[in-house]
Each structure stands twice: as structure tokens, then as C-alpha cells.
Amino acid sequence: MSVSELVSRYGPWAVIAGASEGIGASFSKKLAARGLNLVLVARRAGPLEELAAQLRDAHSVEVRVQPLDLGSPDVVAGLQAATDGLDVGLVIYNAAYSAIGAFLDIDIDAHLKAVDVNVLGPLRVSHYFGRRLAARGRGGLILMSSMSGFQGTAMIANYAATKAYNTILPEGLRYELGQRGVDVLGCIAGATLTPSYESSTDRIPSSILARPMNPDDVTDQALRELGKRPTGVSGRMNRVASTLLNRLLGRASAIKMVSKETEHMYR
Secondary structure: HHHHHHHHHOOOOOEEEOOOHHHHHHHHHHHOOOOEEEEEEEEOOOHHHHHHHHHHHHHOOOEEEEEEOOOOOOHHHHHHHHOOOOOEEEEEEEOOOOOOOOOHHOOOHHHHHHHHHHHHHHHHHHHHHHHHHHHHEEEEEEEEHHHHHOOOOOOOOHHHHHHHHHHHHHHHHHHHHHOOEEEEEEEEEEEEOOOOHHHHHHOOOHHHHHOOOHHHHHHHHHHOOOOOOOEEOOOOOHHHHHHHHHHHOHHHHHHHHHHHHHHHOOO
8 A cells, every 4th residue: 555545535634642652653653654643642751752752753644642541431531532523533542551470469459451452452442443434434443452362361361352352353343444434453473572562571482473573663564464463473484373273273282282381471
């Protein structure tokens, strides 16, 4: 898709939830470079303001900053206030929360926070902006998911379960909203070299199938695949791993293989 086609279909404004670093920041830079104005959303104001200033200077686009807790029940009210009067054509939900450790060792409040940010957040955002995009008759919605959502996984059992939601939801929305001119993609990333990932472990995965990707490679592929398929697994090696886990191994074997890898990384 050419730059002019992207702006025509998904511009003039894009909303990126979870924009302050990693994959969200990469989406922000790529869309600004293509001429889209941006509303950047995340919990911390400081990193958002810094990124916004960089994008305004580099690409002469309008950038608004909206600090929000994306797991809050009030997130829609905050997004409505931030985008009032804007013609939003693209929405990306990248925010995620993960408490790492044995399931029973993690406090229940941390598990509930993961559900708030990873399930209720994308549900609320997809419903609110889905209505707006459908009313305008064109646009796009990208929900970030994870390969951990393909099977139960030790050390991140609840996180993996929440990410399964973000794989299945865009599949149904693509069919429904596609009939009203809206493209929907579930972007399924594997391990990615984000600040969050790098702060959680200093161990390189032992399997070549689990080697971390660069955020820019993830976002490049997502923007190429939007409008072409319901879900896309990021990276060739991740697609090989997905085939191995989902088609060649039995369910129990896949769970055991991935769980051993996460135990190696986080213990």
C-alpha cells in the first residue's frame, strides 16, 4: 500500500494505545513518517511527551498526548475527550501487562490487572472506536497479541490466557466490521526486544525458534498485513514455531515445550 493510499484509508488521525516505548513507539514513528497525525496514549506522560516532540520535529505532523490507565473503566471517557472532533481512521491497541512467576505466587490483584489491561482494555477500545470507524465507512484496527496465547504456558499462565483473547477477538471483528469497510488485524508477536522484555530476563532463549525480534520488523509486517488477513504471526521463525506448536505437536507436548522455555528464561 502506497503512502497516499494508507493516509486515504487510515488517516488523517491514528490512535496508538501503549505508545510510549517498544512496539507502540515503533508504530508511532512509522505512521508519523507516512504523514498521519497521532494521539499517543499510555500511563506515563513523560515518555509520551518526549516521543511526541520527536515526531513533530521529524515529520511535521500533529501529535496529541493523553496519559491514561488503559485498564481503567474510565478509559473510553478519556479517549473520547482526547479525540473529540478528530477524524480517527486507525486504532492500534498495543498496551499489555504481565506479572511473571508461578501462578499461585502472584497476588490476585496483579492477575486482575492483567485482565483489565489485556482483555477489558482492548474490548472497550475496540467497541468504542469500532462504532466510530464503522460509521465513517473505512478505517483500521490492530490488536497486538502474542504467541504465548496459542497454548497454556508456565510462569505466564494468566498473561497467556489474556493474549488468547486478543487473537480470537480480531478474527470475529474482521468479519463483522469488514462488511462496513473497516480492516481488522490481530498481530501475533513472539519475543520482541522491547524495554519491558529486556528488563524481565537476561537469558537468551535456548531455542532458535524463540529468538527475539526487533520492534520495527514486527510493525512493518503488521502494516503490510492490515486489510489482507485476520491474524498474522510476526517473523518467519515465529511462523515456523507456530506451525510446530499448533499442527505437528500434540497439545500436551506443546505446553511442555513452551513452559520449559519460559522457566529457563524467568527462573
